[in-house]
Amino acid sequence: MATVETVLPVLQSCGKEQFIRRQQVLLLYRRILQAIRQVPNDCDRKYLKDWAREEFKRNKSATEEVRTRSWTQSG
DSSP states (O other): OOOHHHHHHHHHHSOHHHHHHHHHHHHHHHHHHHHHHTOOOHHHHHHHHHHHHHHHHHTTTOOOHHHHHHHHHHO
């Protein structure tokens, strides 16, 4: 769980909208991982987990509002 000590430096280093967008993307990632945990087949679960991790890593530096907005809206 986020605390004031962990949230404040992030909030100070970026704007309010960017902070909110970051929180939305993190929530989306957590929801994807929760859904993946429900997959019964171990091989499929590993594949999906690796895929999700790589996609989020690949888009980590995405600053385009359109891209991040579409990610959070489609999730």
